[in-house]
Amino acid sequence: MKKILIALICVFFASCGSNTTIVSSWRDPNATLSKEQFKKVMVVALVKNESTRRATENRIASINPNVLISSYNYLNQQNLNLSQEEKLKILQNENFDGVITMRFIRADKETDYVPGTANYYGGMAYPGMGYGYVGGYGMGYGAGFGGWYGAYAPAYYTPGYYQENTYYYIETNIFDLKNNKLVWSATTKSLDVSDVNTTVDEIMEACVQQMRADGYMAPKEKK
Structure with a gap:
């Protein structure tokens, strides 16, 4: 054995x-x-x-x-x-x-929670509201919030969800x-x-x- x-x-x-x-x-x-x-x-x-x-x-x-x-x-x-x-x-x-x-x-x-995920592309990072950053989309200092949000938001976060297993x-x-x-x-x-x-x-x-x-x-x- x-x-x-x-x-x-x-x-x-x-x-x-x-x-x-x-x-x-x-x-x-x-x-x-x-x-x-x-x-x-x-x-x-x-x-x-x-x-x-x-x-x-x-x-x-x-x-x-x-x-x-x-x-x-x-x-x-x-x-x-x-x-x-x-x-x-x-x-x-x-x-x-x-x-x-x-x-x-x-x-x-059982209902399990699947956490969301953060996604970053082109070497982008955002240190906080009020800061500009030159990243993969060519964003630079002085860019307005609308341009920043339009470029970053779609790829930034996948929300979590619940699923039954x-x-x-x-x-x-x-x-x-x-x-x-x-x-x-x-x-x-x-x-x-x-x-x-x-x-x-x-x-x-x-x-x-x-x-x-x-x-x-x-x-x-x-x-």
Whole structure:
């Protein structure tokens, strides 16, 4: 499992920017990645849409297919009505020692303010009312306000505005099957989930960073 998460870092930290942030996290104080040493980990995406489930599980499992395995081949419509004990027995019989789950919690609409921006062209700057300045438009001392405003105002400021965004909250958990307990959990908040692969990458990147911050995963080694 340690090698898996090192691979996660290499893959996900190469991305530029992210629409995903950590909202909260929890760690079993007695658990660390070095203690667990998982060898076979099932990946479970708890979503209603089967194609989204498979795409999500496959994206995570593709990081290290020798260790990470999608759940849909084991937990599917055929054993949907099994009890929790029976499902756990299936995993134990297949020698799984860990599970990573991803679950959609909710979607919230929020109104965000996008601040305005000041724009300067041709090296122009205006130190204050009553001063003249020779800039990109050829304005000089003695120019009237009408000429100054007509040249500068259209390009000077883009006003801020409010926009409504939808944020998606996803819960990611790591379970130790040998002791049948939750060892780490986090909730993430994503602005855009239109692309499954990008969303999964961002969530896993945020989780790896938080695992380090929580002490579940060792700090990144310095070169």
